[in-house]
Amino acid sequence: MMTAVMIAIVVLGGSAGDVFITKGMKQTGEISTVHLGKLARVAMRVLRNVNFLIGIFFMACSFFAFLAVLSWADLSFVLPATSLSFVITTIGAKFVLKEEISRLRLAGTLLVCVGVALISLP
Amino acid sequence: MKTAAVLIIAIISQAIGNVYLTKGMKAVKAASIDDALMSTALRAAGSPTVWLGTALLIVFFVLYSAALSWADLSFVLPATAFGYVLNVAAGHYFLNESVSPARWAGSAIITLGVFLVSRSGVRTIPRAELL
Numbered sequence: 102m103m104t105a106v107m108i109a110i111v112v113l114g115g116s117a118g119d120v121f122i123t124k125g126m127k128q129t130g131e132i133s134t135v136h137l138g139k140l141a142r143v144a145m146r147v148l149r150n151v152n153f154l155i156g157i158f159f160m161a162c163s164f165f166a167f168l169a170v171l172s173w174a175d176l177s178f179v180l181p182a183t184s185l186s187f188v189i190t191t192i193g194a195k196f197v198l199k200e201e202i203s204r205l206r207l208a209g210t211l212l213v214c215v216g217v218a219l220i221s222l223p
Numbered sequence: 224m225k226t227a228a229v230l231i232i233a234i235i236s237q238a239i240g241n242v243y244l245t246k247g248m249k250a251v252k253a254a255s256i257d258d259a260l261m262s263t264a265l266r267a268a269g270s271p272t273v274w275l276g277t278a279l280l281i282v283f284f285v286l287y288s289a290a291l292s293w294a295d296l297s298f299v300l301p302a303t304a305f306g307y308v309l310n311v312a313a314g315h316y317f318l319n320e321s322v323s324p325a326r327w328a329g330s331a332i333i334t335l336g337v338f339l340v341s342r343s344g345v346r347t348i349p350r351a352e353l354l
Contacts (some may be wrong), residue, residue, distance in 0.1 A: 119296055122288060133225075187301060187304065195297065200297045206298070206343035209339030209343065210301045212335055215332055215336075216334075217307055219326070219332060
């Protein structure tokens with residue numbers, strides 16, 4: 102039971118983190134310069150963006166939950182389970198970020214999810 | 224094109240970063256006299272290999288975030304999953320890890336999935352929508 106809760110935190114935290122980071126980066130605007138001074142200013146803007154920081158916070162929660170669950174559960178069980186995050190994040194991208202998930206993209210994402218689960222098995 | 228270039232460099236940094244991190248942490252563990260968490264952490268912090276691996280993973284995260292400033296999350300996330308395939312290959316060739324048939328099959332399925340996602344366009348939302 103505790104394992105299921107922790108894996109849920111790993112997956113949902115990671116997905117929420119990705120969604121917030123994307124929101125923050127889209128608010129910052131497209132990065133289209135390789136000029137170092139300009140990039141430094143963009144970096145400052147990103148690091149002050151609330152959505153980006155919330156995203157980092159969720160990522161950190163996910164990572165620490167991952168470390169915690171590994172202290173009692175097998176990596177070979179935890180890692181394939183986290184491949185679910187590809188599907189959860191895509192759902193978040195569709196409903197929160199309003200991205201269009203075409204059939205092609207959905208099919209590709211599902212294949213990636215299955216492939217990652219296979220790779221993570223012992 | 225820009226997306227492809229940024230993501231390819233990101234994925235390669237991540238794969239090499241993971242190799243160095245694994246090498247570094249294995250060496251740290253081998254050199255540890257006891258299993259105390261604290262002494263392992265301190266040794267890791269003093270290992271150049273661990274720092275190099277960490278730096279490469281930071282490069283990955285910066286490039287990943289940069290790509291998200293213009294590309295869809297639902298494009299970037301599955302596309303970067305190709306990194307798993309590179310990790311399997313790098314583990315096999317550089318760390319002498321044995322790779323099971325299931326892992327090679329998983330790698331092939333991921334590659335096919337990434338190929339499909341890469342044909343689905345980089346961005347589907349208009350520029351101003353989230354501002």
